[in-house]
Amino acid sequence: MSDVRRLAVLGSPISHSKSPRLHRAAYEYLGLPWQYTAVEMDGARLGDFVRGLDSEWRGLSLTMPLKQDVLPLLDHVDGVAVLAGAANTVLLDGDARRGFNTDVGGIVRTLQEAGLRDVSHGVLIGGGATAASALVAMSELGARRVQVLVRRTGAATSLAELGARLGISVEPGSVTELATLRGADLVVSTVPGGAELGAEASEELISTAALLDVAYDPWPTPLAASWLAGGGVVVHGLGMLLHQALLQVRIFVNGDPEVPLRDEAAVLGVMRGSLR
Incomplete structure (x- = not known):
């Protein structure tokens, strides 16, 4: 597959996205003359754009x-995207549009890379599509209990339902509970970068739980800054972006997120280097 193909990252806002540099680095290394751009897009215009x-x-x-x-x-949605109720990747395969979720794998892989391979008690901040992927990722890492903290009452309802399907206990709560939480071993924040939560994490939580903040622009986020100031362990959001992008490249090149790329370690290396 050496012909010129087009790809893009869609969203709003999108000007800050580092996805173009990640993907371009991968395709250049693989010798593929593919074009990858960023397109400002909202839900109202998405259907016409895709059609x-x-x-x-590609x-x-x-x-x-x-x-x-x-x-x-x-036309087709993979099992992970069905479970999470969200797809972040579309493969145009002939006349078919195939959807995938690489956010779950990206979260799992970046946490494992940081040495976090087993989770018992997790805390999840946020109630949107990325939060659902984070909950699935926590389940894959062994979590049996996850406290979901949201800023708006009722925002965690769908996550509680997802938890039931995953066979884990999901306990909805308010972000204000950060000030009194303790005993968790992982906190994942999925709120937009720069958002003020209106609550500070307890010293006990910072001392026992690593923080993965999926936002990466601006960095550090207010939550990550407070975690670092308290001497806690922080996993940078760029790690998730990097690893989910690698799985996307697998999909676009091989048609399958489970099929490794040729010389994949080197591909990951040039992608990582593009973020510096």
Whole structure:
């Protein structure tokens, strides 16, 4: 597959996205003359955009607020995306639009890379599409109890339902509970970068739990800054972006997130280097 193909990351806002540099680095290393751009897109225009793509297009990466909006536009959806209720990747495979979720794998892989391979008690901040992927990832790492802290009452309802399907206990609560929480071994924040939570994490929580903040622009987020100031362990959000992008490249090149790339370690290396 050496012909020119088009790809793009879609979302709003999208100007800050580092996905183009990640993907371009991978395709350049693999010798593929593919074009990858960023397109400002909202849910109202997504359907017309996707239906208007021609045979030059190979696929799309999707960020907020499109990961759920895209589902009705797909012909096939992989099991992880069905479970999470969100797809962040679309492969244009002939006449078929195939949806995937690489956010779950990206979270798992970046936490494992940071040495966090087993989770018992997790805390999840946020209630959107990425939060659902984070909950699935926590389950894959062994979590049996996850406290979901949201800023808006009722925002955690769908996550509680997902927890029931995963066979884990999900306890909805308010972000204000950060000030009194203790005993967790992992906190994952999925709120947008720069957002003020209106609560500070307890010293006990910072001392026992690693923080993965999936936001990476601006960095550090207010939550990550407070974690670092308290001497806690912080996993940078760029790690998730990097590893989910590698799985997307597998999909776009090989058609399958489970099939490794040729010389994959080197591909990951050039992608990581593109973020410096």
